Amino acid sequence: MLSLFSGAGGMDIGLEEAGFANVGCIEIDRAARDTLLKNRPDWRMLGDGDIISVSKTLTPSELGLEVGELDLLAGGPPCQPFSAAAQWAGSGRRGMRDPRARTVDATMELVRTFLPKAILMENVLGFVRGKGAAIEYLETELALIGNEHGVTYTVHWKLLNAADYGVPQNRRRVIIVALRDGAPWEWPTPTHVGRPVRAWDVLSNIPPHDRPEPTGKWAELLPSIPEGHNYQWLTSRGGGDEIFGYRTKYWNFLLKLAKDQPSWTLAASPGPSTGPFHWENRPLSVREQLRLQSFPDDWQLTGDHRTQTKQAGNATPALLAEVIGRQIALTLGEKLHLPAPRLLVERGRRQAPPSAPVWPLPSRFTSMRGPKDAHAGEGRGPAAMQLAADETGQLDLTRIE
Template sequence: MGGGTKPAVLSLFTGAGGLDLGLEAAGFETVCSVELNSVCRRTLKWNRPQWNLLDEADVISAAGHLSPQDFDLSQGDLDLIAGGPPCQPFSKASQWSPKGRRGMKDDRAETVVAMLDLVEAFLPRVLLIENVAGFLRGQVSAKSFIDDRLATINHTNGVDYQLVATVVNSADFGVPQNRHRVIGIALRDNLDLSLPVPTHEAHPLTAWDALHDAPEEDDLPDPQGYWSGLLPAVPEGQNYQYLTKRGGGQEVFGYRTRYWSFLLKLARNQPSWTLPASPGPATGPFHWDNRPLSVREMLRLQSFPDDWALEGTHREQVKQAGNATPPLLAEVFGRQILRALTSANLPDQPTLLRNRAAEPPPTATPPQPVPPEYLDHVGAKPEHPGTGLGPGRMTA
């Protein structure tokens, strides 16, 4: 157990603490956190000062000298290294740009090398990775690199790490948000791990379950940007495509000529759409009250408890919330890892799972007509011409 009463975690790329909070709820203890972003560091210090936030904030630098002896451990004593390396080289957005399809060739992927350097230095019993699906799936994923490096670690150190990767939807485990993530787990020396079975696949928690009793806030965010005035004309659970000739509203836009989250609204009776980290003024999901979500509402949709506070400006808080691992998802997988490490008798229900609302949501508010100031935009519009024939080809 790394010398303590609870299994010990070395946390890398800790961010706003979602992964660690979930592991803590599962029964782990974070003995050290490594996080570079100064605002995230303030968030961690405020919420969990006992997590021993390392002064060496850069994982790449820390990998050059951090050792088990720094924590009075021997090599092989540490229970878990956990983290999600920066995902930009592997995200969906990067795949739309030829320059973005670099994967492990991207300079930012040096963080993956550093993470595996620390695995070799500590030889933890388990490695846990949470990231975007493209991190361990697809043509430019890091999986083959990680597999090869683990094979080298195995050969050099006489151990046996085997990486298992699974893509999950957070909503299937009780997070009130459709958020697809990859979970990679490498167990040392044939530890027996059973992946968690989805518990909410058929009946997910909804945005209403998460937000119906949210604390009242005096300073809710106002809509910004020119197009936000169209939000009342979009039904709950839909986006700008309602305002195309294939939707049920007036034709303001061409079908599939905007990104999916443009004017995207929550539906009370469904899980939230995936929360972005850097939304533009027209980027959803928006609240059904036709406004941006507050940071507290975002944290609820991510399964954070209400006593978790984010530091920084509003934009910095939104980025932290959108980038975070849903703590409940981390708890679910952490409980399975704990079962593999110990004979712990864990309660059936995760502690971070939110109860369903006692009453069903009210009837959705019907969409309103397009406001007068947008009527000049109403009229026939060309549709997206098809796959591979996007805006750059439309005039060719």
């Protein structure tokens, strides 16, 4: 397996557990490279980590391989050009027109060089659907590569929720699998639909560790929000005092975990009010974040707390990578010797403790109580209206219904 955009190693750990040997990593971020070397000093860091430059020079022979011998090329290109959040940036979501999408070109160049038996990619939904999606480009490039070298690649993709496979986190990402020369593909069967691994199952038994303190102007509101809820509890449609307008904040604003449910999706660069927060009304520690990403406990991140949080939030859940990797291994004709994924933590049999009581509104916020305007509706918020104006030169309400 050749690892691209290796990050903190989530996909690499999972594929290692599925039986793949790592022959090299391409990762440009220094902290992430340090993390990989700290945990797996035998993994080879290739070039300067910039996939654009590495793709121009790397050859199979440098890794002890022949062309076509590599079993798996795996990695998730940076998602920013395709993310929903980018849609409301000043330039909007540009997809393959974004300069950062050159990393997708470089990925295809490595496919052309190695002709791997399988390709695995993970990304956000915008990678395959909507403005600037990359899927047509991938299919076209793989067809060209096939014509050039007398092979064929068949592309499969699906939006998966990691929680359906035992990851204690509701994290929906597109998984793309491309297989060479007609190899059959079946998606792994979900194993935890309706009975997910809960946040309580993986967070309740962590030994004493550093527990970050909440910061920011809204931190004192966390005890006034029930577990599993966000700021909308404090709107006209919630059960608490009306402090905010309904849907006027981003979803993970003051968002809290519920003990008896999987975590919400972890953020890579959270602000002081960005959840998910622990049910103890505080930010999650790095070890807790890694538990929710199904990393093994002996895996250590490098850098300060913010740098480690970025690595953890950007990672592919290791268990999901292991599940997909096992399926790819079966497709390539390997026999699996383990009956179940090694990274799986089973759901506990006991009921999680009840939620903590909700506190009254802190006194310094009581003056904010009262009716608030709700969001105007999808496409009618300030960012959407400004984007429409920027694209047309005038504010056209017919375009933003």
